[in-house]
Amino acid sequence: MPPIERYITDATLEVFSTMIFIDINPGEPLKGQDDGIDSNLTSMIGLAGDLQGVLAVHCPEKAALGITGAMLGMEVTEIDDDVRDAIGEIANMVAGGLKVALAENDIAIELAIPTTVLGKAVRTSGQAGVSRFIVPFASPVGDFGIELKYVLH
């Protein structure tokens, strides 16, 4: 089975190429516990089943506004319900892509409903022994990151 980081990268690239129409470039996954992405808005979705954990999309304000504007085809100037909803939907679609990829390796997961929180110091946390990485992405509207914190049973 390929590294899970690749599934996150591939799913994110698919979402952005088909529904957001922004060229994004993935960087090397960050695996240190202190590594992070400066973020104003984080959308999280819980994962249950053979792989348990949380997938989180971390966006600085500029990237969140730019991505939402591209999704909706309109200028977005402040973080509002549309922005929270749009980034949550990205979390949902990336998690959906991860679910499909894992299913091909006989790893079954279920998705919760996304939750979006505002704040610069949001960090997910988990029990000892939990694996964690962030895939950073560069885009014309700013950098953002997608984090997976998980336990594979």
Added chain:
Amino acid sequence: MAKNVLLVDDSSTMRKIVTRSLRQAGLDFGDIFEAGDGLEALEVLEKEAVDIVLSDINMPNMNGIEFLREKSGRDGIKDIPVFMISTETGDDIIGEAKSLGAVGALKKPFTPDKVNEVLGPFM
């Protein structure tokens, strides 16, 4: 005659994107109604002249599978065709949706071309 469409998704962003994709796909549709979950969808179906439903699966209050099950027991709306539009594309859940009357499924993310391919024959 243009079909009236009901979009069922807890994400208002996704409802806007689906509406835009229907236009970009060049499909001929009439009024578009919206609902945020299965419960709201049932209310719309009882009140409005809806020809086709495009529904998410993973929603709060009443999800897409529960919506199909409830709708299938209501005379007057049970025969309105439903397409599932969801990140949930496993054979088990799509199979369950089809057993409850769903006529097809469209995986998120999708392109306007894919929307045309899947929904075009029904519009």
